[in-house]
Amino acid sequence: MARAGVAAIKAALTCIDEAELIELTRELVRIPSVVRPGDPTATEAAVARYVEAWLTKQGFDLEVQEVAPGRPNVLAWLGEAEGGRSLLLEGHTDVVTEGDPGEWTHPPFAAELADGRIYGRGAADMKGGVAAMMIAAAAIKRSGAALGGRLVLGALVDEEGEMIGVKHLCTTPIGRGLSAAIVCEPEQNEVCLEQRGVVWARIAIRGRMAHGAMPEAGVNPITALGALLQEVPALERRFRKLCRKSPHLRPPTVTPTVVRAPVQGVEQANVIPSRVKALLDIRLTSGPDEATVASEIDATCRRVMARCPGSVVEWEPVSGFRLATKVERSEPLVRAVVAGVRQATGRRAVFGGVPGSTDGTILRMQLGIPIVTCGPGGRRIPHQVDEYVEIAELVDAAKIYVASALTYLGT
Numbered sequence: 213m214a215r216a217g218v219a220a221i222k223a224a225l226t227c228i229d230e231a232e233l234i235e236l237t238r239e240l241v242r243i244p245s246v247v248r249p250g251d252p253t254a255t256e257a258a259v260a261r262y263v264e265a266w267l268t269k270q271g272f273d274l275e276v277q278e279v280a281p282g283r284p285n286v287l288a289w290l291g292e293a294e295g296g297r298s299l300l301l302e303g304h305t306d307v308v309t310e311g312d313p314g315e316w317t318h319p320p321f322a323a324e325l326a327d328g329r330i331y332g333r334g335a336a337d338m339k340g341g342v343a344a345m346m347i348a349a350a351a352i353k354r355s356g357a358a359l360g361g362r363l364v365l366g367a368l369v370d371e372e373g374e375m376i377g378v379k380h381l382c383t384t385p386i387g388r389g390l391s392a393a394i395v396c397e398p399e400q401n402e403v404c405l406e407q408r409g410v411v412w413a414r415i416a417i418r419g420r421m422a423h424g425a426m427p428e429a430g431v432n433p434i435t436a437l438g439a440l441l442q443e444v445p446a447l448e449r450r451f452r453k454l455c456r457k458s459p460h461l462r463p464p465t466v467t468p469t470v471v472r473a474p475v476q477g478v479e480q481a482n483v484i485p486s487r488v489k490a491l492l493d494i495r496l497t498s499g500p501d502e503a504t505v506a507s508e509i510d511a512t513c514r515r516v517m518a519r520c521p522g523s524v525v526e527w528e529p530v531s532g533f534r535l536a537t538k539v540e541r542s543e544p545l546v547r548a549v550v551a552g553v554r555q556a557t558g559r560r561a562v563f564g565g566v567p568g569s570t571d572g573t574i575l576r577m578q579l580g581i582p583i584v585t586c587g588p589g590g591r592r593i594p595h596q597v598d599e600y601v602e603i604a605e606l607v608d609a610a611k612i613y614v615a616s617a618l619t620y621l622g623t
C-alpha cells in the first residue's frame with residue numbers, strides 16, 4: 213500500500229465542510245435528471261452542467277465527454293497519473309422516475325430537510341454520493357496534499373439505463389488509465405466487494421399461424437412459451453449450482469418479467485399467432501463466464517424446442533452480459549478503503565454486497581480494475597417514494613473517500 217501520512221489525512225478531513233456538503237446535495241436533488249425518452253430536455257445535462265461549474269470553480273482540471281446529445285459525462289482530476297496510481301471516485305447523474313408525486317410526503321425535487329435527512333428523488337441514488345465525492349476531492353485539494361497519483365472524479369450518465377456513460381468512459385484515455393475505482397452508490401457505507409450480475413434474456417419463439425379451429429394446421433408458439441416458463445425453475449437451479457455462494461448476496465434467481473403474445477397484429481381469439489416473446493431477468497453471483505451463462509440459456513431453449521416440435525426458440529441478451537463482480541480482500545484498494553473507514557469514522561469496516569449491477573460492473577468487466585462499492589444511503593431506499601439520505605451517513609462517506617483516496621494514492 214502506498215504511504216499516506218496520518219497528518220495529511222487529518223488535515224484533509226478538517227477541510228470537509230458539512231454545511232457545504234448538505235447544500236451541494238440539496239442543489240443536485242433540486243435539479244431533476246430523470247431521463248424521459250422523447251423529451252430532449254429531460255436528461256442529465258442540467259445537473260452535469262452544475263457539477264462542471266462547481267468543479268471548475270474549485271480549480272479542478274476537467275473534461276466533458278458528450279456521450280450522446282444532451283448526455284455529458286463530467287470528469288475532473290487532481291494530481292498526475294504518470295508513475296502513480298489513478299483512482300476513480302464514480303457516481304451517476306441520472307435518477308429514476310419520481311412516479312406519482314402525489315404519493316410523496318416530501319416533494320420529490322424539493323430536497324427538504326427533516327429528521328437529519330435530505331429527502332428527494334436521487335437523494336440516496338445517488339446525488340448524495342456524487343456530492344460526497346465532490347466534497348471529498350475538494351477537501352483534498354484545499355488541504356494542499358501532494359498526491360502520489362491521480363484522483364479522478366466521474367459523474368457519468370445513464371447508469372439507470374444502458375450504462376452508455378461508463379461504457380464510453382472505458383474507451384477514453386482517462387478511463388483506460390484507471391487503476392481502481394470506488395463506486396459511490398448507496399450501500400449504507402458498507403464496503404462491498406461483490407455485486408450480483410444480471411443478464412436480461414430476450415426470448416423469441418416462432419411457430420406458424422393458423423386458424424384456432426384447426427390448430428393441427430399450425431404450430432402454436434404459446435405452447436412453447438408455457439414450456440419455457442416450466443423450464444425456469446430448472447434453469448435457476450443450474451445457475452445456483454454453477455455460481456459461488458456469497459455471505460453478502462442472495463443466490464441466483466431467474467424471473468420471467470415480460471411475456472407477450474402475439475408480438476404483432478391484433479388480438480384475435482381464433483388466430484394462432486406466429487410469434488411470441490418473453491424476457492427473463494437472470495441475477496447471478498460470481499463464477500460462470502459469458503460462454504457458460506449463454507450455454508445454459510441455449511440448453512433451455514433446446515429443451516423447449518424438443519418439447520414443442522415445430523417451434524423455434526432463440527434468445528439474445530438485452531444490453532449485453534453484466535456478470536457478477538468480486539474483488540479479493542488482499543487488493544490494495546480494499547485494504548485502503550478498510551483503513552479509510554477506520555481513519556474516517558473510528559469504526560471497523562462492515563462488509564456487504566450489492567444486490568444489482570452498477571457502473572462498477574462495466575469498469576470491472578471492461579477495464580479489469582478492482583472496484584469497491586461504498587456510499588451513503590440505505591440499500592433498500594433507491595427507487596422508492598420519499599427517498600432520503602441520512603446526513604450523518606453523507607458526512608461519513610465524504611470522510612471515507614478522503615481517507616481511502618489518500619491511503620490508496622499515497623502522498
Ligand SMILES: [Zn+2]
Nearest residue numbers: 337338371397
Ligand atoms: Zn445508482
